[in-house]
Amino acid sequence: MKGKIVLHLDMNSYFASVEQQANPFLRGKPVAICAYLSPRGAIIASSTEAKAKGIKVGVGVQEAKRLAPDVVFVENEPAKYRCVTARIFKIMSEYSDCLEPYSIDEAFLELTGWAKNIKEAEKIGLELKERIKNEVGEWLKCSIGISYTKFLAKFAGDIAPKNGMVSITSENLESYLNRELTDAWGIGRAMSVRLRLLGIQTLLELKQVDPIFIKRQLGSYGYYLWANVNGQEITKLENGIKIPKSIGHSYCLAKRTTEKDYLRTVLAKLCEKSGRRLRNLELEAKNATLYLQYMSGAHLTKTIAAGESFFTTHEFLAPLYDFLTDAQLLGPVRMMAMTLTKLSPVSDQLGLFSNRNKIKNLSRAMDLVNNRYGEYTVTSGLLFNSEKIARDRVGFRKTVSFEQ
Amino acid sequence: MHAQLNEPIEVLVKFYKSQVVPSFFKWRKKTYRVEKVNLVHHEKEGENQIYYFSVSDNANFFRLAFSTRDLSWKMKELYNEG
Numbered sequence: 001m002k003g004k005i006v007l008h009l010d011m012n013s014y015f016a017s018v019e020q021q022a023n024p025f026l027r028g029k030p031v032a033i034c035a036y037l038s039p040r041g042a043i044i045a046s047s048t049e050a051k052a053k054g055i056k057v058g059v060g061v062q063e064a065k066r067l068a069p070d071v072v073f074v075e076n077e078p079a080k081y082r083c084v085t086a087r088i089f090k091i092m093s094e095y096s097d098c099l100e101p102y103s104i105d106e107a108f109l110e111l112t113g114w115a116k117n118i119k120e121a122e123k124i125g126l127e128l129k130e131r132i133k134n135e136v137g138e139w140l141k142c143s144i145g146i147s148y149t150k151f152l153a154k155f156a157g158d159i160a161p162k163n164g165m166v167s168i169t170s171e172n173l174e175s176y177l178n179r180e181l182t183d184a185w186g187i188g189r190a191m192s193v194r195l196r197l198l199g200i201q202t203l204l205e206l207k208q209v210d211p212i213f214i215k216r217q218l219g220s221y222g223y224y225l226w227a228n229v230n231g232q233e234i235t236k237l238e239n240g241i242k243i244p245k246s247i248g249h250s251y252c253l254a255k256r257t258t259e260k261d262y263l264r265t266v267l268a269k270l271c272e273k274s275g276r277r278l279r280n281l282e283l284e285a286k287n288a289t290l291y292l293q294y295m296s297g298a299h300l301t302k303t304i305a306a307g308e309s310f311f312t313t314h315e316f317l318a319p320l321y322d323f324l325t326d327a328q329l330l331g332p333v334r335m336m337a338m339t340l341t342k343l344s345p346v347s348d349q350l351g352l353f354s355n356r357n358k359i360k361n362l363s364r365a366m367d368l369v370n371n372r373y374g375e376y377t378v379t380s381g382l383l384f385n386s387e388k389i390a391r392d393r394v395g396f397r398k399t400v401s402f403e404q
Numbered sequence: 405m406h407a408q409l410n411e412p413i414e415v416l417v418k419f420y421k422s423q424v425v426p427s428f429f430k431w432r433k434k435t436y437r438v439e440k441v442n443l444v445h446h447e448k449e450g451e452n453q454i455y456y457f458s459v460s461d462n463a464n465f466f467r468l469a470f471s472t473r474d475l476s477w478k479m480k481e482l483y484n485e486g
Binding site: 018021022023024025026079080083084137370371372373374375377 | 447
């Protein structure tokens with residue numbers, strides 16, 4: 001569409017900045033956010049001061065201490081970040097009727113029809129920065145990208161300096177494309193190698209390549225990338241929170257073990273957390289997958305398919321529990337994950353040969369009790385003493401729900 | 405010093421532009437004046453909402469928690485450079 005304007009907003013060093021906003025004595029210091037404050041833990045986010053000292057995502061706690069002895073470790077607090085995100089997105093939603101949350105710290109805003117031109121969109125961008133500073137917190141900074149497609153808006157936001165803003169128009173597009181292939185959204189290391197093998201070294205060269213050639217070599221994904229860097233809109237913004245494609249939870253075990261009792265408790269907790277989210281969204285799942293990763297890096301996966309569908313936690317926990325009980329483990333397990341896939345809106349259709357509505361209603365009643373009196377007030381005995389296992393955590397992955 | 409706490413406190417708040425702003429609080433027999441409210445967030449515990457006020461004076465960071473279930477205030481966290 002001609003005259004389309006999309007704005008992309010990306011919060012800078014988000015989790016660490018929120019912590020520095022809350023506690024001003026952390027400002028100007030290297031701050032590292034960990035999922036768990038244990039010596040074996042890893043950094044999931046860091047402040048700009050910590051990044052300058054080499055403390056990046058994935059660095060271990062011990063290594064971070066070696067890089068910056070004055071580093072301050074803070075355990076992540078998902079409720080705090082979700083709350084701040086909700087406030088930022090609320091401010092953004094005042095500028096358009098179409099806001100697409102992309103992750104906990106990123107969102108797209110459709111400004112077509114709300115801003116007359118890029119200049120007006122830039123004014124909105126500056127206003128957003130100012131309002132976030134004044135209404136949410138003065139330490140919170142963001143990068144903004146503005147362009148005429150969703151892809152180019154994200155690209156502009158990604159290449160914008162910290163706390164800066166970049167606008168890409170059809171006139172200046174090529175001046176921004178003389179960059180590494182991996183600077184673009186959707187081009188990972190493997191794809192950049194494939195593009196290089198075709199003689200394409202930069203995004204500008206990708207733009208100038210023959211689209212028939214790229215489609216023949218890399219299929220429709222190659223064409224998708226070519227169209228994106230040529231400013232052709234492929235994906236439009238999706239307003240609001242979308243129904244997820246999958247629901248799941250993972251947990252890096254506090255103790256690396258082959259002990260089945262412990263592993264079954266972790267499994268029960270992961271299933272209950274996933275089941276709660278499934279039912280909150282009024283969805284059902286067709287498949288449930290268990291993933292175990294050993295210390296050696298090898299893994300074990302099991303997918304079970306539902307006869308009708310999964311709705312109550314027990315319906316998918318029981319078969320996975322039996323599988324885990326019988327499984328021959330090859331060594332200590334370091335990580336467990338469970339995922340529910342093939343989701344669809346819940347149906348209370350009566351079965352011809354079975355009636356699950358009674359058990360579904362029981363599950364709903366238990367959820368209501370837990371909503372009112374707190375999580376795990378009424379739950380399976382398997383979860384006894386599991387408070388410290390797989391607590392609430394948040395990542396930077398694509399977010400489909402956040403607190404309003 | 406960094407401490408995680410869970411101690412009852414007395415708080416004097418003002419209602420300002422539809423916001424609740426803690427101004428003073430009494431903890432361990434000492435009264436503190438809140439210089440700045442840095443961040444407010446909330447968390448659900450069943451039907452109970454807990455509002456966390458991250459506040460500071462010139463030397464300390466405090467996290468105060470207000471529970472909507474029993475309208476009580478607690479000191480949850482203290483951080484200072486001492």
